[in-house]
Amino acid sequence: MPQKRGSIEKNSVILCIQWRQNRLNITLHCTFYMQHSTSQLKLSQLAASIPGSAILAFSNAVKERIRNGEKIYNLTVGDFDPSVFPIPRVLEEAIIDAYRNRQTNYPLAEGNADLRETLSSFIADVQGLCYPASDILVAAGGRPLIYAAYQVIVDPGDKVIYPVPSWNNNYYVQLTKGHHCRIETRPEHHFMPVAEEIAPHISDAVLLALCSPQNPTGTCYTADQLKDVCRLVVKENERRGPGKKKLYILYDQIYHLLTHQQTEHADPVSVFPRVKPYCIYVDAISKGFAATGVRVGWGYGPEPVIAKMKAVLSHVGAWAPMAEQKAVASFLQSRDAVKQFLDPFKKELFDRLQQIYNAIRLFKREGLPVDAIAPQASIYLTVKIDIPGDASALLLNGAGIALLPFSVFGATKSKKWYRLSVGTCRKEAISPMLRAFKKILQENGEPAHHSRSREA
Numbered sequence: 001m002p003q004k005r006g007s008i009e010k011n012s013v014i015l016c017i018q019w020r021q022n023r024l025n026i027t028l029h030c031t032f033y034m035q036h037s038t039s040q041l042k043l044s045q046l047a048a049s050i051p052g053s054a055i056l057a058f059s060n061a062v063k064e065r066i067r068n069g070e071k072i073y074n075l076t077v078g079d080f081d082p083s084v085f086p087i088p089r090v091l092e093e094a095i096i097d098a099y100r101n102r103q104t105n106y107p108l109a110e111g112n113a114d115l116r117e118t119l120s121s122f123i124a125d126v127q128g129l130c131y132p133a134s135d136i137l138v139a140a141g142g143r144p145l146i147y148a149a150y151q152v153i154v155d156p157g158d159k160v161i162y163p164v165p166s167w168n169n170n171y172y173v174q175l176t177k178g179h180h181c182r183i184e185t186r187p188e189h190h191f192m193p194v195a196e197e198i199a200p201h202i203s204d205a206v207l208l209a210l211c212s213p214q215n216p217t218g219t220c221y222t223a224d225q226l227k228d229v230c231r232l233v234v235k236e237n238e239r240r241g242p243g244k245k246k247l248y249i250l251y252d253q254i255y256h257l258l259t260h261q262q263t264e265h266a267d268p269v270s271v272f273p274r275v276k277p278y279c280i281y282v283d284a285i286s287k288g289f290a291a292t293g294v295r296v297g298w299g300y301g302p303e304p305v306i307a308k309m310k311a312v313l314s315h316v317g318a319w320a321p322m323a324e325q326k327a328v329a330s331f332l333q334s335r336d337a338v339k340q341f342l343d344p345f346k347k348e349l350f351d352r353l354q355q356i357y358n359a360i361r362l363f364k365r366e367g368l369p370v371d372a373i374a375p376q377a378s379i380y381l382t383v384k385i386d387i388p389g390d391a392s393a394l395l396l397n398g399a400g401i402a403l404l405p406f407s408v409f410g411a412t413k414s415k416k417w418y419r420l421s422v423g424t425c426r427k428e429a430i431s432p433m434l435r436a437f438k439k440i441l442q443e444n445g446e447p448a449h450h451s452r453s454r455e456a
């Protein structure tokens with residue numbers, strides 16, 4: 001029968017059911033769906049080649065199983081359960097007030113002036129940096145700003161350096177038809193890309209995409225590590241001379257308000273001021289204020305670059321809604337309200353991460369094939385599970401524990417490493433989850449001192 005639009009949609013439903021039944025190769029089915037549907041449709045080359053997010057495919061398959069009644073400890077999501085971690089009450093009320101006050105028309109394309117003024121002083125307070133409102137662009141969360149930064153810097157074939165594992169850079173490079181230069185980062189450096197790893201690739205690159213605190217690892221650059229990277233970038237740009245395309249750093253610091261304990265957030269311009277003409281920051285309320293669905297983000301950097309990003313986004317129309325902009329402006333003006341929210345929020349996140357980390361270290365001391373990197377920031381814990389086979393499938397099917405492998409963040413070498421997120425984790429679920437986790441390790445793992453590392 002000839003395939004029409006309707007039947008293509010039917011095929012996608014059939015594939016969803018297959019996802020449910022096949023517990024292992026979720027991403028494989030995703031690819032199959034792409035191939036199947038694009039064989040029916042004639043669209044652009046981009047449409048034919050762009051895959052959906054492997055992270056979301058994995059997480060959505062887990063959510064589907066939960067909807068079907070399975071009990072799963074879902075530690076896959078880079079989001080928050082609002083019943084556990086609601087947005088700040090003050091912000092919630094300000095949003096409702098703004099709608100009641102009919103703040104419902106178009107905002108300014110670059111973001112409302114009052115919000116950009118507030119952000120300018122917020123950046124000065126938090127980072128000690130001077131960015132006037134004209135250097136700031138507001139959008140509907142971090143994503144449109146990252147997209148716009150890529151679009152204004154990267155031409156087809158241009159080299160983009162990014163670490164793996166990292167969040168979504170592979171897709172942004174694909175969207176801009178750039179040349180992927182992946183740096184496989186190492187556990188010794190907490191999976192942060194260091195200057196000596198970046199240096200060999202820098203001579204013809206146009207963009208260096210960095211993120212700290214980093215998703216998926218929950219780890220951060222130290223000021224010294226970052227300073228070395230910035231020094232490289234400035235030196236390289238001086239070498240290129242006038243008239244040549246420069247190398248920019250895209251610095252995604254969307255988790256920077258969520259540093260734990262002694263960890264201090266380092267950012268490029270603070271540690272190495274001469275990098276300022278080449279650095280574009282991306283930030284948002286999404287993670288720091290548990291407000292992923294509220295959609296307010298901001299980018300800042302050299303005014304001419306920001307102006308071009310604004311031009312790109314003015315056609316995309318990815319503005320943060322007027323009412324949310326008004327509310328965020330009034331919320332961020334109250335440093336007390338921000339602190340009153342952040343202090344207990346961070347404590348709740350850290351307590352969960354630390355409890356899981358302590359248990360994993362204990363399992364390791366007991367000889368089980370598991371390890372973790374001490375939590376530094378965000379909602380993520382980096383966990384190593386050194387058992388034969390597919391540990392995520394074993395954990396999911398055997399213990400109802402869902403973690404994301406680093407492979408969905410583009411990593412090919414760190415096969416035994418996983419991201420564990422506490423964004424939807426209830427405290428009372430931690431002990432039973434850890435018991436189930438330990439049982440799987442005992443049943444499937446050789447004791448660590450007998451096992452050979454299978455890392456490439």
Ligand SMILES: Cc1ncc(COP(=O)(O)O)c(C=O)c1O
Nearest residue numbers: 078141142143167215254284286
């Ligand atoms: C590192 C990083 N940057 C950017 C984003 C996107 O943020 P937003 O939801 O504000 O678009 C995410 C979302 O998970 C993220 O983890």
